Amino acid sequence: MATKPGMLTDWPWKPLGSYKYMMLGPWAMHSLAKAKHELEDDQILLNGLLFYFFNSILPASSSLPVWRTDGVVITALLHAGPIEYLYYWLHRALHHHYLYSRYHSHHHSSIVTEPISFNGVCDDHAAVIHPFAEHIAYYMLFGIPLLGTLFIGVTSLASLFGYITYIDFMNNMGHCNFEFIPKWLFSVFPPLKYFMYTPSFHSLHHSQFRTNYSLFMPLYDYIHGTTDRSSDALYESSLERLQEIPDVVHLTHLTTPESIFHLRLGFASFASRPHESKWSSWPLSWLLTFINGGSTFLAETNMLGKLKLQTWTVPRYSIQSQEVNRSGEFFIERHPQLKTKVVDGSSLAVAIVLNSIPTGTTEILFRGALSKLAFAIVSALLQRRIQVATFYETEMLKLSAATKGEVAVSKSYTQKVWIVGDGLSRDEQVKAPKGTTLFIPFSHFPPKKERDDASYCHTPSMIAPSSLQNLHSCENWLPRRVLSAARIAGILHALEGWDVHECGDSIFDVDKIWEAAIRHGFRPTTISK
Ligand SMILES: [Zn+2]
Numbered sequence: 001m002a003t004k005p006g007m008l009t010d011w012p013w014k015p016l017g018s019y020k021y022m023m024l025g026p027w028a029m030h031s032l033a034k035a036k037h038e039l040e041d042d043q044i045l046l047n048g049l050l051f052y053f054f055n056s057i058l059p060a061s062s063s064l065p066v067w068r069t070d071g072v073v074i075t076a077l078l079h080a081g082p083i084e085y086l087y088y089w090l091h092r093a094l095h096h097h098y099l100y101s102r103y104h105s106h107h108h109s110s111i112v113t114e115p116i117s118f119n120g121v122c123d124d125h126a127a128v129i130h131p132f133a134e135h136i137a138y139y140m141l142f143g144i145p146l147l148g149t150l151f152i153g154v155t156s157l158a159s160l161f162g163y164i165t166y167i168d169f170m171n172n173m174g175h176c177n178f179e180f181i182p183k184w185l186f187s188v189f190p191p192l193k194y195f196m197y198t199p200s201f202h203s204l205h206h207s208q209f210r211t212n213y214s215l216f217m218p219l220y221d222y223i224h225g226t227t228d229r230s231s232d233a234l235y236e237s238s239l240e241r242l243q244e245i246p247d248v249v250h251l252t253h254l255t256t257p258e259s260i261f262h263l264r265l266g267f268a269s270f271a272s273r274p275h276e277s278k279w280s281s282w283p284l285s286w287l288l289t290f291i292n293g294g295s296t297f298l299a300e301t302n303m304l305g306k307l308k309l310q311t312w313t314v315p316r317y318s319i320q321s322q323e324v325n326r327s328g329e330f331f332i333e334r335h336p337q338l339k340t341k342v343v344d345g346s347s348l349a350v351a352i353v354l355n356s357i358p359t360g361t362t363e364i365l366f367r368g369a370l371s372k373l374a375f376a377i378v379s380a381l382l383q384r385r386i387q388v389a390t391f392y393e394t395e396m397l398k399l400s401a402a403t404k405g406e407v408a409v410s411k412s413y414t415q416k417v418w419i420v421g422d423g424l425s426r427d428e429q430v431k432a433p434k435g436t437t438l439f440i441p442f443s444h445f446p447p448k449k450e451r452d453d454a455s456y457c458h459t460p461s462m463i464a465p466s467s468l469q470n471l472h473s474c475e476n477w478l479p480r481r482v483l484s485a486a487r488i489a490g491i492l493h494a495l496e497g498w499d500v501h502e503c504g505d506s507i508f509d510v511d512k513i514w515e516a517a518i519r520h521g522f523r524p525t526t527i528s529k
């Protein structure tokens with residue numbers, strides 16, 4: 001307290017004492033009224049009430065150790081033994097027509113297992129949510145290890161939260177309708193088959209009703225002869241379906257160690273936002289790369305009409321420079337029998353840069369590493385009778401020679417449109433006139449934005465048509481549903497049936513690919529700032 005308390009020293013609700021929490025009442029009521037139509041949060045409310053109740057009547061629950069091996073082992077044994085066994089018979093009882101029609105049919109309202117996220121959308125999709133009475137029965141079962149270990153004094157935060165996380169994880173995994181448990185897991189430890197179910201195993205319970213009753217461990221179905229005979233075959237065929245042959249593969253690589261978090265596979269919420277290298281967890285990144293075995297992996301699958309699109313990620317942070325692999329030509333030379341066409345997307349990148357230049361522009365400033373793209377862009381600009389100036393004489397000489405056109409060296413840097421690539425420095429950006437400069441990058445990586453008063457376009461990219469499905473993650477630093485020129489170019493080649501490579505020094509018809517992109521519903525992006 002201040003020595004001479006002035007006006008408003010005390011919080012205004014001090015007179016309310018402990019009743020101050022009542023102030024949150026209207027907010028809670030409002031949230032509940034809103035949630036009634038949006039979320040099935042009954043289970044969250046019940047969990048909250050139960051945890052509050054047991055925490056208040058069991059003083060020991062407030063001071064738990066982080067880890068106790070005996071408690072973890074007892075929890076695991078109690079689950080694998082009585083809990084799984086009791087659940088198995090409870091579940092069979094729930095399939096008796098009396099209980100089935102009154103309770104359990106709710107869980108079976110969907111023959112296809114659906115992820116838990118569907119629960120909130122429609123009551124008919126409540127695959128993981130059960131009627132209240134069923135939840136009470138399950139809570140009594142799961143309470144045996146949770147409260148049992150607490151009563152005998154061996155519980156720990158690890159056994160308590162580990163067990164709840166295990167139940168939630170297994171439940172969601174079993175209903176995800178997507179078989180992803182790798183075969184090697186069962187070959188390393190064959191008995192695991194009896195102790196861990198898979199999404200395809202539980203999906204058979206939803207479609208066949210009278211088989212695969214087990215909670216998470218198929219052991220009791222095997223003991224009582226209720227295992228669905230097609231369990232193994234369905235597991236195998238579901239995994240094979242994953243290896244469907246794609247029509248288009250976008251080959252990409254990690255940009256920084258932490259970019260591995262940006263993959264949709266692991267952290268969907270990170271992947272749904274443009275990647276920024278603000279946070280760093282390198283040790284974990286290296287670990288994830290190590291676990292993956294350092295081999296190329298499937299990062300994303302999309303559909304566009306009948307076209308199957310896949311993105312494969314090479315777990316390296318940089319790949320050979322374009323000069324070394326000659327934009328993929330090196331790969332074709334090494335594999336002369338290759339039936340696949342390699343497309344680097346240069347022509348579309350040129351088209352996007354050209355179409356980002358405001359109409360009426362008569363002069364541009366060019367600055368960036370001289371690549372295949374750089375020469376193609378400058379050549380196209382000169383053909384369109386736009387004056388091109390460079391920062392340095394060496395660039396000017398090389399560009400003039402390659403394009404057989406007239407390129408100048410800028411003296412004043414007053415051009416309002418700057419086409420920029422790798423190597424653009426802060427000092428160079430500072431030279432741009434105040435307020436109106438538009439930076440159009442043609443580089444793979446975006447330039448560092450050093451000017452608050454200038455506008456920066458995205459790296460060459462376009463907005464995907466709405467018919468492109470399953471596109472929930474951001475491609476590196478690009479916004480949601482914006483694809484890089486290289487990725488779109490491959491799709492366009494497949495859609496149009498263009499049976500040609502675009503790599504090495506070759507470049508596709510710029511106007512033709514732009515027209516195709518627009519015709520197939522790809523749209524230009526807006527300026528990023
Ligand atoms: Zn059932």
Ligand SMILES: [Zn+2]
Nearest residue numbers: 107127202206
């Ligand atoms: Zn189920």
